[in-house]
Amino acid sequence: MKHKILVVDDEPSISLLLDFNLKQAGYEVRCVSDGEAVFGELRTFRPDLIVLDLMLPKMDGLQVCRKLRGEGNQVPIIMLTAMQDLSDKIAGLDNGADDYMVKPFSPQELVARIQVIFRRLRSLPPxxxxxxxxxxxxxxxxxxxxxxxxxxxxxxxxxxxxxxxxxxxxxxxxxxxxxxxxxxxxxxxxxxxxxxxxxxxxxxxxxxxxxxxxxxxxxxxxxxxxxxxxxxxxxxxxx
Known part of the structure; x- marks a missing residue:
């Protein structure tokens, strides 16, 4: 069964790029463009991992992280940020993100990080x-x-x-x-x-x-x- 990845980004070019590369890597992908849409997708799409932009309309990435973790949802989250400021990266981690990547980034590196997360989640200890x-x-x-x-x-x-x-x-x-x-x-x-x-x-x-x-x-x-x-x-x- 394919892992499901939810991409949350309001830049169509980024969403298209990630949609293509993640599907090429064998994942089932769905893209949404605002933070509020995440919570509907949790009920219908049920993602195994979320790639979440920091700057989003309606509800930003930090608010999404905070709400998910506050509800006890521990789905892995990789935060995307266009900000080079360390404080913005730390804010994402402080609010529950597992990892972050700074735009512009390599789609291949994102795929590699996602593979690491899934490999560690599914591997049983010796x-x-x-x-x-x-x-x-x-x-x-x-x-x-x-x-x-x-x-x-x-x-x-x-x-x-x-x-x-x-x-x-x-x-x-x-x-x-x-x-x-x-x-x-x-x-x-x-x-x-x-x-x-x-x-x-x-x-x-x-x-x-x-x-x-x-x-x-x-x-x-x-x-x-x-x-x-x-x-x-x-x-x-x-x-």
Whole structure:
């Protein structure tokens, strides 16, 4: 069965270009030209991934991302932006996008990134890595891609989940941002590692008791990040 991709862009030339290249790559594609149309397509087309322009009529890309994630919809989103300003890229990630590309971009590179996302989503872990992982109060089930923290289910985007899983499988090791890019995203960002920092911030908001004073995901100065076993809380120690 073909994966379905929803392209949301109000520039006809971009939509036509993406429609052609994505269909050539074997995907089923539908194009819409404004943000509000996304929510109708979710019911009828049911996309497996959304390519979403930042600047859109009726509802911009940030608003679309924010609404989707607020409703618990974790469909992968690649944000397109004509802005070179880093703050615009970060705004997309902050509102729930998994990745971004700056216009003008290579359609072949977009196809490659989409293939990476789908490959990672459908691949089962090796048999020896299918057992649930317990790290402090964090529990991951790799087969079902489920996470609980303090026995409560946590909703993570696909990239947030993959980042947490990668950190757990390399717990105790200081990992550079470049190592995290290669291990989680499978490609390079030409030195732009801010995407890692944004996803780490999102993870901390969801799993830490206090994101400003994290117990689990520690910042290693001049290096990157490390997942550390937290000290036992009084309630835990009393058990």
């Amino acid at each position: 048999e020896g890595e299918q057992q649930p992982l317990q790290f402090g109060e964090i529990r991951l089930c790799p087969v079902r891609r489920e996470v609980t923290v303090r026995e409560r289910p946590i909703e993570l985007t696909p990239k947030e989940y993959e980042l947490l899983l990668f950190l757990c499988r390399h717990s105790g090791k200081a990992l550079s941002r470049q190592q995290l890019l290669q291990g989680v995203w499978d490609y390079h960002f030409l030195g732009d590692t801010r995407i890692v920092d944004v996803h780490i911030s999102h993870l901390r908001d969801k799993i830490e008791r206090n994101a400003r004073s994290p117990e689990y995901i520690k910042t290693i100065r001049n290096v990157g990040y490390k997942l550390s076993e937290p000290a036992a809380h009084p309630a835990q120690a009393a058990r």
